[in-house]
Amino acid sequence: MTLSAKNLHWSAGGATILSDVSLDVRPGEFLGIIGPNGSGKTSLMSLISGIRKPQAGAVLLDGRPLSDHGRQAIARRIAFVEQQAETTERITARQAVELGRTPYLGALTPWSRADDAIVDRALEEVDMAHFAGRLWHTLSGGERQRLHIARALAQQSPTLLLDEPTNHLDIGHQISLLQLVREQELTVVAALHDLNHAAMFCDRIAVMQGGRIVALGTPAKVLEPQRLLEVFGVTVDVERDGAGGCFIRYRRPEPRPPRLKLVASEGK
Amino acid sequence: MISDRPILLRTGAAFAALLLLLFALGVGAAVGETAIPLDVVAKTVANRLWHAGYPLEPIDEGIIWNYRLSRAMVAACCGSALALCGVILQSLLRNALADPYILGISAGASTGAVSVAILGIGAGALTLPAGAFLGALVAFGLVSALALRAGRGTSAIILAGIAGSQLFNALTSFIVTKAASAEQARGIMFWLLGNLSGVRWPDVWLALPVAILGLLVCLWHARALDAFTFGTESAASLGIPVRRVYVVLIAISALMTATMVSIVGSIGFVGLVIPHAARMVVGVRHGLLLPASALIGAIFMIAADVLSRVIIPGQVLPIGVITALFGAPAFALILSQRRSVL
Numbered sequence: 163m164t165l166s167a168k169n170l171h172w173s174a175g176g177a178t179i180l181s182d183v184s185l186d187v188r189p190g191e192f193l194g195i196i197g198p199n200g201s202g203k204t205s206l207m208s209l210i211s212g213i214r215k216p217q218a219g220a221v222l223l224d225g226r227p228l229s230d231h232g233r234q235a236i237a238r239r240i241a242f243v244e245q246q247a248e249t250t251e252r253i254t255a256r257q258a259v260e261l262g263r264t265p266y267l268g269a270l271t272p273w274s275r276a277d278d279a280i281v282d283r284a285l286e287e288v289d290m291a292h293f294a295g296r297l298w299h300t301l302s303g304g305e306r307q308r309l310h311i312a313r314a315l316a317q318q319s320p321t322l323l324l325d326e327p328t329n330h331l332d333i334g335h336q337i338s339l340l341q342l343v344r345e346q347e348l349t350v351v352a353a354l355h356d357l358n359h360a361a362m363f364c365d366r367i368a369v370m371q372g373g374r375i376v377a378l379g380t381p382a383k384v385l386e387p388q389r390l391l392e393v394f395g396v397t398v399d400v401e402r403d404g405a406g407g408c409f410i411r412y413r414r415p416e417p418r419p420p421r422l423k424l425v426a427s428e429g430k
Numbered sequence: 431m432i433s434d435r436p437i438l439l440r441t442g443a444a445f446a447a448l449l450l451l452l453f454a455l456g457v458g459a460a461v462g463e464t465a466i467p468l469d470v471v472a473k474t475v476a477n478r479l480w481h482a483g484y485p486l487e488p489i490d491e492g493i494i495w496n497y498r499l500s501r502a503m504v505a506a507c508c509g510s511a512l513a514l515c516g517v518i519l520q521s522l523l524r525n526a527l528a529d530p531y532i533l534g535i536s537a538g539a540s541t542g543a544v545s546v547a548i549l550g551i552g553a554g555a556l557t558l559p560a561g562a563f564l565g566a567l568v569a570f571g572l573v574s575a576l577a578l579r580a581g582r583g584t585s586a587i588i589l590a591g592i593a594g595s596q597l598f599n600a601l602t603s604f605i606v607t608k609a610a611s612a613e614q615a616r617g618i619m620f621w622l623l624g625n626l627s628g629v630r631w632p633d634v635w636l637a638l639p640v641a642i643l644g645l646l647v648c649l650w651h652a653r654a655l656d657a658f659t660f661g662t663e664s665a666a667s668l669g670i671p672v673r674r675v676y677v678v679l680i681a682i683s684a685l686m687t688a689t690m691v692s693i694v695g696s697i698g699f700v701g702l703v704i705p706h707a708a709r710m711v712v713g714v715r716h717g718l719l720l721p722a723s724a725l726i727g728a729i730f731m732i733a734a735d736v737l738s739r740v741i742i743p744g745q746v747l748p749i750g751v752i753t754a755l756f757g758a759p760a761f762a763l764i765l766s767q768r769r770s771v772l
């Protein structure tokens with residue numbers, strides 16, 4: 163299965179949000195998308211998942227534009243975990259995961275033992291089996307996030323799009339979740355904020371800035387102090403371990419000159 | 431979850447539901463100014479449907495067959511259709527307060543019906559139900575356009591609905607006051623509060639197919655409605671053709687509302703309260719919630735109709751008064767319980 167974006171343009175509310183974005187997702191890779199808030203990560207992922215349609219350009223699934231595939235056919239190949247998805251319905255944790263089976267169930271297809279087994283496995287994989295019966299509104303943010311991931315796993319699509327999957331998770335669950343996703347034989351595209359996680363888990367990283375992809379390559383190539391300064395405005399040291407891995411160490415910014423304080427006291 | 435249950439249990443539940451509904455219909459036909467025993471009701475039905483030939487009082491038989499049974503049938507159709515509309519709108523709009531009455535669809539349907547009946551709009555080409563249907567569509571279009579402009583939010587939809595229903599109710603009153611004769615006006619005002627008095631068999635043959643069609647269309651989309659739990663984008667990523675589902679389900683709820691309003695007038699609180707009551711009993715999955723709401727709605731309306739006939743001896747209250755008398759406190763209860771949940 164191949165998935166690629168060709169010269170995507172997307173604008174909303176009168177502003178151009180993505181311009182000329184092209185991206186080939188390689189089968190089986192873990193592709194990270196990093197970039198500051200508002201750089202267009204979520205927008206790009208919703209175009210790739212087919213939820214939004216580009217104004218120009220196309221997303222190609224197996225060489226054909228997404229719009230040629232039916233919604234259900236897309237859902238069987240691409241699962242998408244949104245950055246935020248909430249509900250006020252009194253559903254249980256397990257029911258939230260069961261929704262992942264939707265693309266395989268027609269109006270008259272009965273729920274089967276196999277579906278149950280898939281849901282059980284997904285719950286176990288995110289370490290939420292013991293909470294299966296809990297109501298959604300009683301769960302913590304991190305627990306909800308893990309259930310969203312479990313739903314995507316239950317969807318059994320070969321491609322997983324994750325928009326900030328580690329949101330709300332404690333560090334232990336952040337790492338185990340990324341490891342879990344990495345271990346699956348899946349193609350993964352994930353928007354990440356933690357650069358060290360991106361360095362640890364990604365095969366390639368795309369850097370977004372102002373609605374464009376400004377760099378694309380292996381972590382060691384992409385995560386350069388100069389680029390991170392330009393894109394994120396932070397000063398970093400990058401340590402390389404010699405085996406292609408790297409670690410980011412953030413430097414504390416110099417204290418600001420006391421200009422603001424002076425202005426404030428003068429104004430009094 | 432319905433689909434987890436073995437087939438046998440499901441068939442059993444469906445059978446029990448059907449029996450319950452038949453029993454409610456029987457009681458609806460038996461109770462009234464003159465009480466008629468249930469077995470006479472059963473025998474009347476047997477006589478009329480299968481020429482069973484039980485010897486019965488012709489008057490009793492006439493009252494049951496010509497008045498009460500058709501009335502109970504329409505009440506049942508109306509109750510289930512409105513309850514189904516409530517479930518659909520609450521799920522699609524992700525709003526616990528959505529129902530055809532609050533969103534102004536009922537008010538629009540009344541305006542449409544009144545325009546045809548009094549103003550003669552359509553010059554005879556439009557029937558009353560067709561006028562109500564058009565009115566419902568116009569109202570829904572207007573309310574959703576307003577809600578979209580106001581920012582799509584949960585409260586935007588409700589506020590737009592309030593504006594819409596006020597506008598259409600005012601239009602209806604305006605038309606009635608300006609153009610109707612006093613006689614017409616009284617008849618129409620009574621009808622706008624909901625009224626089953628004039629209902630006969632031809633109304634059943636309109637209400638029943640629409641209610642059954644509505645139930646089938648809704649059940650067909652049960653899984654799609656489940657998929658809206660986390661919003662439209664999540665539904666789309668689960669493979670739901672969101673736009674098509676919206677169009678089909680909104681159209682079917684406009685059809686159901688418009689049909690029922692054109693037969694019995696606009697009746698509040700059924701679409702709002704019944705889905706919440708059903709959720710408390712069977713949970714939130716639509717495979718079970720939809721049939722349960724339809725059943726509870728049907729029984730509730732039959733009961734409300736019976737009450738409206740017997741509560742003041744010698745007088746018939748508009749059924750909308752009864753549904754509001756019971757629905758409003760029930761809704762207050764639900765609201766106060768939600769607080770502790772959210």
Ligand SMILES: Nc1ncnc2c1ncn2[C@@H]1O[C@H](COP(=O)(O)OP(=O)(O)OP(=O)(O)O)[C@@H](O)[C@H]1O
Pocket residue numbers: 174175177179197198199200201202203204205206245
């Ligand atoms: N529907 C919309 N209408 C108008 N502007 C939008 C819309 N959707 C997104 N934007 C804008 O597009 C830009 C990119 O948004 P996007 O959500 O893709 O950013 P992001 O990279 O995911 O940011 P974050 O790290 O905060 O999640 C933002 O400036 C946002 O305000």
Ligand SMILES: [Mg+2]
Pocket residue numbers: 203204205245325
């Ligand atoms: Mg985002």
